[in-house]
Amino acid sequence: MIKPGSDRNEGSSAADARRWNARYQQEGQDWLLRQPHQLLLDTLPHLPRRGIALDAAAGVGRDSRGLAAHGLQVVAADISLVALRLNQRRARSLSLPISCVNADMSNFRLSPGSCDVIVNFYFLERAALPMYRSALKPGGWLIFETFVTGFDDLPHPDYYLQPGELRAAFPGWETVSRTQEMIPPTEGHGLRAVERWVARKPAG
Numbered sequence: 610m611i612k613p614g615s616d617r618n619e620g621s622s623a624a625d626a627r628r629w630n631a632r633y634q635q636e637g638q639d640w641l642l643r644q645p646h647q648l649l650l651d652t653l654p655h656l657p658r659r660g661i662a663l664d665a666a667a668g669v670g671r672d673s674r675g676l677a678a679h680g681l682q683v684v685a686a687d688i689s690l691v692a693l694r695l696n697q698r699r700a701r702s703l704s705l706p707i708s709c710v711n712a713d714m715s716n717f718r719l720s721p722g723s724c725d726v727i728v729n730f731y732f733l734e735r736a737a738l739p740m741y742r743s744a745l746k747p748g749g750w751l752i753f754e755t756f757v758t759g760f761d762d763l764p765h766p767d768y769y770l771q772p773g774e775l776r777a778a779f780p781g782w783e784t785v786s787r788t789q790e791m792i793p794p795t796e797g798h799g800l801r802a803v804e805r806w807v808a809r810k811p812a813g
């Protein structure tokens with residue numbers, strides 16, 4: 610069963626849900642073919658094999674499946690019901706422990722200290738960052754990969770991290786690995802970079 614999130618904010622989030630639902634109706638089967646992101650595959654050997662992982666803006670669950678196959682109980686949250694249905698159907702067929710939650714990450718809450726791992730791939734909702742800080746247990750893992758701007762004028766600056774913004778949002782967290790890769794301009798996009806950051810919440 611896909612659980613509804615709380616306090617779903619209508620307006621721009623409803624428009625986002627419609628836009629992503631339409632996209633997944635068209636492309637969902639292709640998205641399902643994708644393997645977990647390389648950053649997750651590289652980090653998995655270091656992650657605990659028991660506990661709770663949040664896949665934030667999980668889409669059809671490429672990373673949810675990687676985390677669940679590793680042994681974690683996964684909460685896959687996304688605003689798109691179409692994506693969540695695909696995610697859930699695939700998880701059931703593989704008998705993987707993935708709970709799908711229809712949620713707007715701008716107001717989604719998890720209990721403080723309830724998560725061992727949070728992954729955030731190709732999604733940026735700044736209002737969710739305080740929840741990531743509190744929901745992870747001490748020593749918990751944050752795996753974050755998304756676009757960074759600051760190199761060129763881009764059409765939707767809010768969708769991109771500013772250089773240095775991510776680490777500033779998690780002061781005192783231990784950097785396990787951090788890389789940036791420049792992405793050449795394409796039609797509709799100026800020069801941007803991808804930031805990959807694996808960090809751990811301070812233990813004490």
Ligand SMILES: C[S@@+](CC[C@H](N)C(=O)[O-])C[C@H]1O[C@@H](n2cnc3c(N)ncnc32)[C@H](O)[C@@H]1O
Nearest residue numbers: 625629666667668687688689712713714730731
């Ligand atoms: C580029 S996709 C990334 C999906 C997945 N993390 C991946 O890397 O394959 C962005 C995802 O964010 C979801 N999304 C957009 N706005 C959201 C919001 N406010 N709350 C939760 N999910 C949202 C979309 O439905 C979509 O699945």
